[in-house]
Amino acid sequence: MVSAPTSTAEWLTAVGTVFLGFVALLVGVLPSLVGWWRRPRVTIEVGHVEPLARPMRDGVGVLGTALRVAITNRGRSEARRMVATLEHWWYELTTEPNQWSEHDIDPSPLRWIGMPPPDKRAFAPPTQDLLPGGTGLVELVECRTRTGETRLLLDPLDVAFRKEARGGFGHFRAQISVRAANARGVTAVVAWTVDHEHGVTDVGLRTPPASSERSGLYNIFERFSDEPKHRTKRRRFRGRSY
Numbered sequence: 001m002v003s004a005p006t007s008t009a010e011w012l013t014a015v016g017t018v019f020l021g022f023v024a025l026l027v028g029v030l031p032s033l034v035g036w037w038r039r040p041r042v043t044i045e046v047g048h049v050e051p052l053a054r055p056m057r058d059g060v061g062v063l064g065t066a067l068r069v070a071i072t073n074r075g076r077s078e079a080r081r082m083v084a085t086l087e088h089w090w091y092e093l094t095t096e097p098n099q100w101s102e103h104d105i106d107p108s109p110l111r112w113i114g115m116p117p118p119d120k121r122a123f124a125p126p127t128q129d130l131l132p133g134g135t136g137l138v139e140l141v142e143c144r145t146r147t148g149e150t151r152l153l154l155d156p157l158d159v160a161f162r163k164e165a166r167g168g169f170g171h172f173r174a175q176i177s178v179r180a181a182n183a184r185g186v187t188a189v190v191a192w193t194v195d196h197e198h199g200v201t202d203v204g205l206r207t208p209p210a211s212s213e214r215s216g217l218y219n220i221f222e223r224f225s226d227e228p229k230h231r232t233k234r235r236r237f238r239g240r241s242y
Helices: 010-037 215-221
Strands: 042-046 055-057 064-072 081-093 128-130 137-145 149-152 170-179 186-195 198-205
Touching: 010 170, 010 186, 042 170, 064 081, 064 128, 064 186, 064 198, 081 137, 081 149, 128 137, 137 170, 137 186
Parallel strands: none
Antiparallel strands: 042 064, 055 064, 064 137, 081 128, 081 170, 137 149, 170 186, 186 198
């Protein structure tokens, strides 16, 4: 049984022991706390105005709209080697309401605005560094409302899947993720609508469709199997639209 200190010297020794233990704990935890406080924090943002929605013009007039996604570092240190990736792409044609389909695509990197195309940068990975408070833009899709075409803008020049939507008009959603070497990754689903009269509207962040069918060869094989239709689970995403 440990007796309580009775003299001043014993009290000072006990207090000193507790204080040294607290200092040792603080020294061990402080670097982690400082690192957490200074960490980069990446967010995904979309919007209806330039430069996020850039009009595409030719000699005749406005051809359509190019949609971009803003990646912002809202932390207190630099976000390094960020990669933005397109993971899923869904569409709902205006002639087939409530019938979402998913394009059969491979996860593909998106190109940062201002970065040279792959054939002019020796095929280096499309990474970007962002200082605190900095924002970078990645290209997502071009919607040619005059000709009724909606097409992905991906970093690879050649891909093994179709980059054009089955129909240029309708409702679209695309899931993108951003990963960094020193920051927590984020994922968001960007939604937009394209119609011939109003162009690109209703740009914002949503959730994936409750269920969808896969288009392409996957869907053909699936129809002849006993497997259930592909379904996309709902997830919560963080981001901002304006």
